Amino acid sequence: MKSLGEKLREVRLNHNLSMDELTERLNKKYNLSISKSMVSRWENDKAEPLNTYLAAYAKEFNQDMNYLLGLDEKVEFLGKADIMHSYKYIPTPVAAGKPENIDGQNYQEISIPSKLLGKYAGNSDIIIMKVYGDSMNKIIPNDSLVAILPYQSSLDIKDGDIVVFNDSSHDYSVKRYYKVDNKIIFKPESTSPAFTDIVYDLESETVDIIGKVIMYTVVI
Secondary structure, eight states: OOOHHHHHHHHHHHTTOOHHHHHHHHHHHHTOOOOHHHHHHHHTTSSOOOHHHHHHHHHHTTOOHHHHHTOGGGHHHHGGGSOEEEEEEEEEEEESSSOEEOOOOOOEEEEEEHHHHGGGTTOTTOEEEEEESSTTTTTSOTTOEEEEEEOOSGGGOOTTOEEEEEETTOEEEEEEEEEETTEEEEEOOOSSTTOOOEEEETTTOOEEEEEEEEEEOOOO
16 A cells, blocks of 8 residues: 555656656645645655645646545445444535625534544534635635534633634634734634734624634545
8 A cells, every 4th residue: 555655756756747846836836835845755754745735736637635645545444334424514605714704504414424523523513614715725725614613611722723713793714713812813824915814802802713623625
C-alpha cells in the first residue's frame, strides 16, 4: 500500500514536473502558497498537506481524493461494517465571509460515515451545515460541509478552534476563535486580504457561539 507521500511524488513525476514547476503551477492556478520545502516534506511523509492543497492536486491532475487518502484501499476491509449515523442538517449555507442570515433552523437529516467523525460519531447533538464564501478557504473551501458540536460551556472551546457564531441579529459565520481579555476575536484564514478580523467587546456587545467545527469536507 503506497503512502500519501509516495502517491504525491508519483503524480508529480507522471506529469514530468519538478517541485518548483509543481508549486508554480498550483499556486498560480489555485491562488495557493505552496513552497518547494512543503512539497518535499509531503513527498517524504514528514508532513501532510492541508485538504485545500490536496484538493488542488486532485483537481489539477484528475486524481481521486479517496485514492490519495487511501480510503478506497480500505473499502474491501470495511465493507458493510462501515457504520453510518444520521445527523441534523441545515441546508441553508453558513457564511465563511461576512455573516449572513439563516432563515430559521428547519432541520433535515444527513448520514455521515462514522470514520469521518471519529470519537464524535453517533453524537446526536451534532449539526451539519454547508459553508459558502472564501474567508476560510485556506482550510475550509467554499461549498464544504462542516460538522458542528454545539457549545455548552467555556470549557468546550479554546483559542484557535474554528467555530460557528452569530450576533444579536442572528447572523451566522464561521471563523477561528480567540479570546483576549474582554474581547473575542474571530479570525479569517483566507487567500484574499479583503477579509479582516471580526472583534466583539464583551462589555458592550453580545455574540453567541453556536459550537466548534469538528469535521469538514472538501468538495472539488
